Amino acid sequence: MTESERKLAELLVTTLELEDIRPEDIDPQAPLFREGLGLDSIDALEIALAVSQHYGVQLKADDTANREAFASLAALAQFISTHRTTAA
Amino acid sequence: MLMQPLAITAWTLTSALGAGRAATLASLQARRGGLRPCDLPHSPRDCWIGRVPGLETLGLPEAYAAFDCRNNRLAELTLSRDDFPAACARAAARYGAAAIGVFLGTSTSGIAQTERAYRERQTAASSLPPWYDYRHTHDLYSLTRYVRARLGLAGPALSVSTACSSSAKVFATAARHIEAGLCRAAVVGGVDSLCLMTLYGFRSLQLVSPKPCRPADPKRDGISLGEAGGFALLEPCGGNIGLALLGCGESSDAYHMSAPHPGGGGAARAMRQALLDAALAPGEIDWVHLHGTATPANDLAEDRALESVFGPGMAASSTKGWTGHTLGAAGIVSFAMAALALEEGFLPGTLNTRRPDPTFSSEILLENRPVVPRRVMLNALGFGGNNASLVLGHAGRID
């Protein structure tokens, strides 16, 4: 897990109040939704809000172009680093 | 289960289409919608709203000053039309004020006062300002308490707050209270007013359209919020042959807090229950007033529900493009549209929608249609998967 992935994992665990999951437990390549962490559409919106507040990067949860960003922790970290405009 | 039909002996509605029945009817017939770009102070600007003009300067009677908030002002304005208080006074003379229940729906009551009070705080350690009165404004029962007092009624009362189904469910609550003998007649309805929580909240769910909402359009992209108040007086039918509540159906999706069951299973269950309650076959309903919020998911799920209950081709409209989605008042707005359809003999079309979604099975009406329906159904589907359907028609009518 890269440093930026670890920081993002911490944000997810706090934002989504994940029970019994530590940031380091999240597999960067595993899917975030359904069979992976089991997150749903509300979590996607919650992540979009947290990411916009922390990184200044806008995500639209139903946008096909953004769907890839939600594929995994690694994909989300990559998306943020590509689109980042402000410092965390 | 069969319900005894209840006569609807008086009703009124105030929304962005106007205050009272005549103004509502005139707007519908002139195809004049009520949505406008959002211009409420402190609110997001990239959306349209169905705002009721004049609430900012409207005052409550002095004895009720403690109740002053946007929601109760809207209640007061709504009460001032169509001689609704006079009809209630006649009912009170007939049954006794203590025999008339008051059951009203609201989702956010007077929360705008709390929003304002929090804005006035200097720091996180500050109390709320001295003018702030939770009990008479924000409290969910404040609306019912206010209206019950203004109408001089003293029967059983409560507020129903099940999000967007609230003011449809009050009809079922009233019917049950009357059937149980707890009251003999009832005032039902609801009031919900625009506030920042819903304007920003639906936005955070990415459910708000940047344009006037377009229900059932293949390019629909979310809701426009609105505000409205409406009341109806329910009495035993007796020899009455006018407008009547024929059946109520309620159900839970048991699926998700803020997304409808994709197959519309919960909505279909409420619709079937309403038919059962009214002892009617699906073919005896001529038109459905959809919940029709104009989100991609809601309209699709509701269309699926209509197909499973009625089969393909059921005539249906949504009026959210006229008034906006009035949340806790959506049920009573739908009731008023359905009542106008039955009493005035026309089915309102779906405003702003350019063409019906070609994947839909129902026949979505775009233009107003001059038809005298025998019986109509209306749906109100809320967060928490809370669904209600009502069947309206004429009491004592034989086809």
Added chain:
Amino acid sequence: MDLAIGGIGCIAPGLVGWAEARPILGGDLSYASTPLPRLVPKDLAPNERRRLGQITRLALSAGQDALAQAVTDASSLATVFTSASGDGEIIHSVCRELARPTPALSPTKFHHSVHNAPAGYWAIARQDHAPSTSVSAHDASFAAGLLEATTQVKSGHAVLLVAYDRADPFPLSLACPIIGSFACALLLYHPATVTAAEAMITLAIGPAEPETRLDIPELEILRRNNPAARALPWLAALARGGKTRTVLPYLDDRTLIIQTRSG
């Protein structure tokens, strides 16, 4: 109106579950207020459960407590949730955010702001499609909820009533002075459909008369300051058994009179 009571739930500090509450409210054990543990409602998937606020946990836990003692089939139940205050933590958090220059509301918090959030989660947890309503009548919320639930009880249709109220956080707490945490739940049946019941009751709306009080001082304070806890004198009557008459506050100066006969 006659009803059979088929299960009772109670959650409050020092009264966590009817099994613990019964001997205390019945006068056999003394009351000691201990802080509520973190409540973990059963039946709900961890992914739904993680999002729940305290008041929803309180309401769901009381409902499950009542269901655990169900004397007859409770697989599908209409529900009535009644609360004067609703979720003050959510209102506080939302209004605080809305006071900022560019508010960014949490979508989760917003969809939890509806009064019927506990009812929605209850239906999801139980996978129950039965009708559900959520009501409020300020200090008369318990009595109004009980009346609403009673009107829904039909032969073959049991109803679950859940009443809950919890103190709001500062500064709302000063404007809406509810104290403590209290939730109770009652499983209501048509008297003709049950052979074994906790108690049979008869309900009527009555004129003004003094409310029944509690002789446990700390709980009497809770009763007076938490609308859901207005149910406590009746729960005490159910705990004691025998024939009792309980007077609960209703709207204006009227009362709800409950005649209880326990087996």
